[in-house]
Amino acid sequence: MGRHARGIHWKVSTLGLLVVLLSSVAGSRPLGRTIPGETPPLGIRVQSIRGGDVRHLSVAGDAAVIVDPGSEILVAVEPPEAGGDWAPIQLETLPPTSALAAGDGPGRYRLRAPVSGGTVAVALPCRVRYRCHASGRSFGRELEAPQSVTLWVCVPLPAAELRSGRIGDYRIGEYAPDVTRPAFWVQVPRGARWAHVSGNLVLDQLLSRDPPGGAQAWPHYAPIYYSLIDKLEAISAELIRRGLARRPIHCYSGYRSPHYNEHVGGATRSYHMLGMAMDYIVDDDRDGWMDDVDGDGRISISDAVRVARVVRELEDSGRVAMGGNGVYETARPMDPLRPMSASLHTDLRGERASWGRHYADPETHDYSQVTW
Numbered sequence: 001m002g003r004h005a006r007g008i009h010w011k012v013s014t015l016g017l018l019v020v021l022l023s024s025v026a027g028s029r030p031l032g033r034t035i036p037g038e039t040p041p042l043g044i045r046v047q048s049i050r051g052g053d054v055r056h057l058s059v060a061g062d063a064a065v066i067v068d069p070g071s072e073i074l075v076a077v078e079p080p081e082a083g084g085d086w087a088p089i090q091l092e093t094l095p096p097t098s099a100l101a102a103g104d105g106p107g108r109y110r111l112r113a114p115v116s117g118g119t120v121a122v123a124l125p126c127r128v129r130y131r132c133h134a135s136g137r138s139f140g141r142e143l144e145a146p147q148s149v150t151l152w153v154c155v156p157l158p159a160a161e162l163r164s165g166r167i168g169d170y171r172i173g174e175y176a177p178d179v180t181r182p183a184f185w186v187q188v189p190r191g192a193r194w195a196h197v198s199g200n201l202v203l204d205q206l207l208s209r210d211p212p213g214g215a216q217a218w219p220h221y222a223p224i225y226y227s228l229i230d231k232l233e234a235i236s237a238e239l240i241r242r243g244l245a246r247r248p249i250h251c252y253s254g255y256r257s258p259h260y261n262e263h264v265g266g267a268t269r270s271y272h273m274l275g276m277a278m279d280y281i282v283d284d285d286r287d288g289w290m291d292d293v294d295g296d297g298r299i300s301i302s303d304a305v306r307v308a309r310v311v312r313e314l315e316d317s318g319r320v321a322m323g324g325n326g327v328y329e330t331a332r333p334m335d336p337l338r339p340m341s342a343s344l345h346t347d348l349r350g351e352r353a354s355w356g357r358h359y360a361d362p363e364t365h366d367y368s369q370v371t372w
Contacts, residue, residue, distance in 0.1 A: 037084040037085035037086060038084060038086075039080065039084075039086045039088075039128070039130055039143070039145055039147070040060070040080035040081055040082070040083035040084065040086065040088070041060045041061045041080055041147075041149070042060070042061070042077060042078065042079070042080050042091075042126060042128070042147050042148075042149045043058065043059070043060050043077070043078035043079070043080060043081070043149075044057075044058070044059060044060075044061070044062075044063050044075065044076070044077055044078065044124070044149045044151065045057070045058045045075070045076040045078055046058075046063055046065055046073065046074070046075050046076075046151065047073070047074040047075075048065045048067050048071060048072075048073045048074075049067075049071055049072050049073070050066075050067050050068045050071055055226065057196070057197070057198065057199075058078075058199070059196040059198075059199060060080070060081070061149060061195075061196065062149055062150045062151070062152065062192075062194065062195040062196065063149070063150075063151055063152070063195055063196050063197075064151070064152040064153075064154060064192055064195035064196065064197050064203055065151070065152070065153060065154065065197075066154045066155075066156065066186055066197070066224055066226065067113045067153060067154070067155060068113070068155070069113060069114065069115045069116065069117070069155050070112060070113055070114075070115045071112075071113045072110065072111070072112060072113075073110070073111040073112070073113060073151075073153065074108070074109075074110055074111075075108065075109040075110075075111060075122075075124065075151055076107055076108045076109075077091075077093055077107040077108075077109075077124050077126055077149065078091075078107070079091040079128065080128065085132055085133060086130040086131070086132060086133070086143070087130060087131050087133055088128050088129070088130050089129050089130065089131050089142070090128070090129040091107065091126055091127075091128050091129075092126060092127045092128075092129075093106055093107040093124070093125075093126050094125040094126060094127065107126075109124065111151075111153065113153050113155055114153070114155050115155075116155065117155050117156055117157030117158065117161070117185075117187070118154075118155060118157065118187050119152055119153065119154045119155070119186070119187040119188065119189055119192060119219070120152070120153045121150050121151075121152055121153075121189070121191065121192070122150065122151045122152075122153060123148050123149075123150050124148060124149050124150070124151060125146065125147070125148040126146075126147050126148065126149075127144060127145070127146055127147070128144070128145055128147055129142055129143070129144045130142065130143045130144075130145065150191070150192075150195070152189075152192040152195050152203075154186045154187065154188075154192075154224075156184035156185060156186050157184060157185045157186075157187060157221070158183075158184060158185075159181055159182060159183055159184060159185070161185060162181070162185070165258075165259075167185060167221045168217075168219070168221075169217040170216055170217055170218075170219065170220055170221050171211065171216060171257070171259060172208075172221065172257040172258065172259065173257050173258035173259030173260075173262070174258060175258055175273070176258075176268065179258075179268065179269055179273070180274065181274075182223035182273075182274050182275055183223070184223060185221040185222065185223055186221065186222055186223065186224045187219045187220075187221055188203050188207060188219055188220045188221065188222065189218060189219045190218040190219065193207070193220075197224070197229055198229050198230075198232075198233050199233065199248075200232075200233060200236060200248040201229055201232060201233070201251060203224075205251045205252065205254055205278075206222055206224050206229075206254040206255055206275070206278075207220050207222050207254065207255060208220070208222060208254075208255045208256050208257040208260050209253075209256075209260055210260075211257070211259050211260050211263060212263055222254070222255040222275055223255060223274060223275030223276075224254075224255070224275055225275060225276055225348065227321045227348055228254075228275075228276060228277075228278060228321075228347075228348055230320065230321075231314075231320040231321050231323075231346065231348070232249065232251055232278055232280070232346075233248075234314055234319060234320045235249055235280075235307075235310070235311055235314065235320070235346070236248035236249050238310055238314060239282065239307065239310060242310065244282065244293050244306065244307065244310070245282045245284060245291070245293070246284045247283075247284045247286075249280045249281065249282055249283075250280060250281050250282075250283040250286070251278050251279070251280045252279060252280065252281070253272065253278065253279035254272070254275065254277070254278050255272060255273075255275040256270065256272035256273055257273070258273055261273050265365040271323075271324070271347040271348065271349055272347075276323075276347050276348040276349070277323075277324075277345060277346065277347035277348070278345070278346060278347075279343055279344065279345050280343070280344055280345075280346070281342070281343050281344065282303070282307060289332070289338070289341045290303055290304065290341050290342040290343060291303065293306050293307055294306045298338075298340070299338055299340055299341055299342060300329060300340050300342060301327055301328070301329035301340075301342050301356060301358060301370055303342050304327035304328065304329070304342040304343065304344050304356075305327050305356070305372045307344055308325045308326075308327050308344055308354070308372065309372075311325050311344075311346055312325060312352075312354070315352065321348050321350070322349075322350055322351060322352060323346055323347040323348045323349045323350065323351075323352075323353070324345070324346070324347045324349050324351075324352075324353035324354070324355070325344070325345065325346050325353070325354055326344065326345035326346075326354070326355045326356065326357070327342065327343075327344055327345075327355075327356040327357075327370065327372060328342060328343045328344070328345070328356070328357050328358075328359065329341070329342045329356075329357070329358045329359065329370065330342070330343070330359045331359065331360060331361060354372065355369070355370075356369065356370030356371060356372050357369065357370060358370050
């Protein structure tokens with residue numbers, strides 16, 4: 001073989017070896033790494049029965065329900081909606097991994113909650129077959145992916161579980177003798193913190209923040225009321241209906257333990273310490289600050305007042321639980337273009353109360369009253 005022919009033979013052989021190596025590497029990757037986008041999450045529809053009341057929850061992804069001991073729970077796993085680059089074409093439900101679940105038709109389960117307080121995770125596994133349609137073109141490529149959603153079944157613990165300011169290893173702090181303490185506590189394991197308790201709210205938004213000086217041990221505990229969750233969802237829906245918001249409100253401070261409430265300078269009889277209050281803002285752009293709700297070109301307490309008046313209308317009409325509504329204006333010294341911001345409070349005290357406060361310096365607790 002001539003030198004030129006040997007050179008051609010070497011190049012061809014090298015190219016072939018390279019193709020083999022590349023094929024081997026590609027073949028060793030999980031299929032999900034070689035195709036675009038992430039598959040959409042499974043849906044879960046839950047119907048829980050608490051003391052004769054029936055609640056419905058339909059979300060994409062993990063869900064949490066708070067139920068009475070021994071309550072019956074009906075669960076249906078639903079195929080994901082088409083999203084991104086993938087369209088589901090077949091859903092196969094698998095036998096549940098928890099002894100709590102019993103098959104009641106394909107993808108449907110009938111559960112019985114524990115009779116003692118605590119939280120149980122019920123895994124509902126499935127296999128889903130998807131077709132890729134990236135860039136608007138169908139590649140005829142399919143993926144069969146195992147997926148699972150988790151239902152967290154929460155049976156509240158009685159207040160007697162709070163001993164020496166703690167439940168287990170979780171520090172709550174001491175309630176003053178003349179301050180009402182919650183009647184029950186919901187256990188929230190770390191894995192449950194992002195589970196939906198409603199269409200737009202997750203358990204984490206209802207928990208007390210960690211106290212200064214370090215993270216708390218898990219599980220966490222909090223009193224959680226569906227009447228507050230329903231009120232917040234109704235506020236979101238009404239603001240969107242009226243064109244005052246495009247997205248659900250951002251809820252950021254629900255329950256406050258006595259220890260944390262003292263740290264943030266909360267009222268000594270704060271409804272946050274009962275789990276019956278929430279602070280929130282309208283934040284469509286998700287920048288962490290109140291939006292210009294009233295459209296006057298600036299952010300001020302008037303934006304919060306505009307929202308609070310909507311909440312008052314909902315209360316007066318009986319569509320949500322009656323309670324206190326507060327508006328707050330705070331300075332933003334680090335942003336000269338937007339020097340002010342605002343936020344709101346709502347609670348379940350059962351009677352009308354309204355207040356407004358302007359904090360000239362958000363680092364202190366000095367304020368002036370604002371009427372609305």
